[in-house]
Amino acid sequence: MNRADRLPYAHLWVAILAFGAAAAMALMQALSRASLDLPYRSAKMYYLSVTAHGVLMALVFTTFFIMAFGYVVIRYALRQDVLGAAAAWAGFWIGVVGVVLAATAVLAGKATVLYTFYPPLKAHPAFYLGLTLVIVGSWLWAGVMIANYRAWKRAHAGEAVPLAMHGMLATVIVWLIATVGVAVEVLVLLLPWSLGLTRTVDPVLARILFWYFGHPLVYFWLLPAYVAWYTLLPRVAGGKLFSDSLGRLVFVLFIILSTPVGFHHQALDPGVPAGWKLLHTFLTLWILFPSLITAFTVTASMEVAGRMKGATGLLDWLKRLPWGDPFFAAVALSMILFAIGGFGGAVNASFGMNAVVHNTAWIQGHFHLTVGTAAALTFMGLAYHLVPRLAGRELELGLLAKVQPYLWFLGMLLFSISNHVTGLMGMPRRVYEADYGGAAAAQAWHGLTTLSAIGGLVLFASAAFFLLVMLGTALAGKRRAPEPLEWAEPLHPVGKPGLLDRFGLWVLVAVVLVLIAYAVPIWNHLRMERFGSPPFTPF
Amino acid sequence: MNVPLYEKIWMWAAGGMIVAFILMVFAGVAFSALEPPSHVETIDPAQVWTDARFANRGVTQSPTGATVIAVAMMFAFNPAEIHVPAGKPVTFRLTSADVTHGFQIVGTNANTMVIPGYISQFTTTFSTPGEYLIVCNEYCGLGHHQMYATLIVEEASS
Numbered sequence: 001m002n003r004a005d006r007l008p009y010a011h012l013w014v015a016i017l018a019f020g021a022a023a024a025m026a027l028m029q030a031l032s033r034a035s036l037d038l039p040y041r042s043a044k045m046y047y048l049s050v051t052a053h054g055v056l057m058a059l060v061f062t063t064f065f066i067m068a069f070g071y072v073v074i075r076y077a078l079r080q081d082v083l084g085a086a087a088a089w090a091g092f093w094i095g096v097v098g099v100v101l102a103a104t105a106v107l108a109g110k111a112t113v114l115y116t117f118y119p120p121l122k123a124h125p126a127f128y129l130g131l132t133l134v135i136v137g138s139w140l141w142a143g144v145m146i147a148n149y150r151a152w153k154r155a156h157a158g159e160a161v162p163l164a165m166h167g168m169l170a171t172v173i174v175w176l177i178a179t180v181g182v183a184v185e186v187l188v189l190l191l192p193w194s195l196g197l198t199r200t201v202d203p204v205l206a207r208i209l210f211w212y213f214g215h216p217l218v219y220f221w222l223l224p225a226y227v228a229w230y231t232l233l234p235r236v237a238g239g240k241l242f243s244d245s246l247g248r249l250v251f252v253l254f255i256i257l258s259t260p261v262g263f264h265h266q267a268l269d270p271g272v273p274a275g276w277k278l279l280h281t282f283l284t285l286w287i288l289f290p291s292l293i294t295a296f297t298v299t300a301s302m303e304v305a306g307r308m309k310g311a312t313g314l315l316d317w318l319k320r321l322p323w324g325d326p327f328f329a330a331v332a333l334s335m336i337l338f339a340i341g342g343f344g345g346a347v348n349a350s351f352g353m354n355a356v357v358h359n360t361a362w363i364q365g366h367f368h369l370t371v372g373t374a375a376a377l378t379f380m381g382l383a384y385h386l387v388p389r390l391a392g393r394e395l396e397l398g399l400l401a402k403v404q405p406y407l408w409f410l411g412m413l414l415f416s417i418s419n420h421v422t423g424l425m426g427m428p429r430r431v432y433e434a435d436y437g438g439a440a441a442a443q444a445w446h447g448l449t450t451l452s453a454i455g456g457l458v459l460f461a462s463a464a465f466f467l468l469v470m471l472g473t474a475l476a477g478k479r480r481a482p483e484p485l486e487w488a489e490p491l492h493p494v495g496k497p498g499l500l501d502r503f504g505l506w507v508l509v510a511v512v513l514v515l516i517a518y519a520v521p522i523w524n525h526l527r528m529e530r531f532g533s534p535p536f537t538p539f
Numbered sequence: 540m541n542v543p544l545y546e547k548i549w550m551w552a553a554g555g556m557i558v559a560f561i562l563m564v565f566a567g568v569a570f571s572a573l574e575p576p577s578h579v580e581t582i583d584p585a586q587v588w589t590d591a592r593f594a595n596r597g598v599t600q601s602p603t604g605a606t607v608i609a610v611a612m613m614f615a616f617n618p619a620e621i622h623v624p625a626g627k628p629v630t631f632r633l634t635s636a637d638v639t640h641g642f643q644i645v646g647t648n649a650n651t652m653v654i655p656g657y658i659s660q661f662t663t664t665f666s667t668p669g670e671y672l673i674v675c676n677e678y679c680g681l682g683h684h685q686m687y688a689t690l691i692v693e694e695a696s697s
Contacts, residue, residue: 043681043682043684044681047678047681047683050678112681114678118638118639118677120637120638120639120655121638121639121678121679121680202656203639203654203655203656203657204654204656204657207654242543242546243542243543243546245540245541246540246542246546249540266652267575268575268576268641268650268651268652269577269652269654269657270576270577270578270579270580270651270652270653270654270657270658270659270660271579271581271654271656271657272577272579273577273579274574274575274577277575277577278564278568281564282561282564285557285560285561285564286557288553288556288557288560289550289553289554289557292549292550292553292556293546293549293550293553296546296549296550297546300545300546346560350560350563350564351564351567351568351573351574351575352564352567352568352571352573352574352575352648353564353567353573354575355575355576355648355649355650355651356648356650358641358643358650358676359641359643359650359652359676359677360643360676425645425646426643426645426646426672426674428641428643428674428675428676429676430678430683431683431684432683432684433684434684435684436672436674436684436687437687439672439687440670440672441645441646441671441672442645442672492541500540528579528581529581530581530656531581531582531583531584531585531656532656533584533638533655533656534584534585536613536637536638536680538613538637538638538679538680538681538682539680539681
């Protein structure tokens, strides 16, 4: 392996191992919900594992994978050595120490607070400290990304930065704006409180700060997936990117719309006035817009590929696409499920309508389509694409890799649809079992929880296939000459840098929108007479 | 920016759909008072049991409707059985004695967070008499799944 490739490769493997551990926990949870009696099944184990699954999947797998992809983009799209490699490695190790700290607290049963860690549930300080270190590590990554972008610009005056870097830079900006919220929440409110330095904490203020972070977090997951859809997929499909400039527009729209929307997660919170929730609802609904553009542009790019291969007629191009390529299949299938997830998201955000689904199983059904498929399945597909190239080895167990995205698609359909339905029927999310003393309403959920458990089994098989392919490739793949990573050409040549490449301007617009959405409600909140809450550890 | 015609049409359609979604939310607010519970009132969580607003838990009926005062705690609702009349507005006032809980009446859109230090309040009308399951839908500790109560909607005595 090229020495410089060790940086992304190390990040990738932290992501892959976190994914493996989290997937094993998910299996137990899905079976538990169906009330299947397994050895060692207990409420303590269940909630502990939900916490570990959430933290490892949502925070560790995603963050490390995205950092890896960022370095890949520097190396192969900007075609330069990573400037600031020492800082990048420091970020990696700080993040790893953070993961070990947080995971130890969780596995020891000292931090069963779920990945949302709402106070006044109180975790061991090591949990908060660990999460802080992961985020500090990611900030070093963000700094390295920005430094490399600047170096590239200096060396390429008058050229527009490659779209892949444009998208990754948008990811970095969204992340930097978002993490301010969680940093304040953890460093000012939770860490001192868990250490016993402060006596009480205001749970609603903590929730406001968490969701200030928590919604743009989902775009931090999604944007790198979009980068892969726009800049790698058309190439693998055998065609060209339908529109480079619309890709840039999409990334800019995410910079400005990702953050001023957090109250739609708090639609049912007391202490937050309805008017501000309504404003956040309207802003949230506009986030559908860049994703709808993406749906068109990426699908059109696939059609271009099919037609370049000689397809005629209305739908013949679909048949000419490389459905046997695991990267292509992973992305195409994740796009289909993301379409369903996107409409579900519009329901969640729609103000009064949220009451029908809030904290029900619908929500877990929803985000397993978005982060659990649009992001995670795309990342798995990307891993098939990147690991052989970085490791200089052939993809091993190719048949498993071919089948794996389809299994994920099937398992997720079973899991997600059954959870959407039980959610509409009123089943809460995050429960060890849903029996409620044999209440008639709860009995009605049971057939569907079994279907969801079957989905969980299929998903676990898919995750196991992925891990086998990764381990097989890294350890036993046939060595080969390094193969370059090839990016999609746009249908029309990229022009000079324009308005959509002026990141400083868009950061300014984003900050203004954040101030409009949050400054007044937070100010009013802080002025109100409030009573903090002491800590509780009911686990 | 040069946008191809078909994508232009698609973008207008997408924008139109989002405007329709926004109008739908507005229509819900304007015509059905379809607002999420957003009451702003604080309370000292250490004094919940003695605070005058929650000292008498249960249902107060009046000719025009009913008021329910209830406390959520690990891992039960107090009171555990709530009787309300059908067809009349019922106002729920809830708070938590410990961690954050949820209060969701299964089979209806009555659903709110219950957060320590704050009072949740919403008003709704139950049209169908019968027995309803109330569940806590926010993780609150190892007994979370055992936290439930019963709502009995009674035929209004005319």
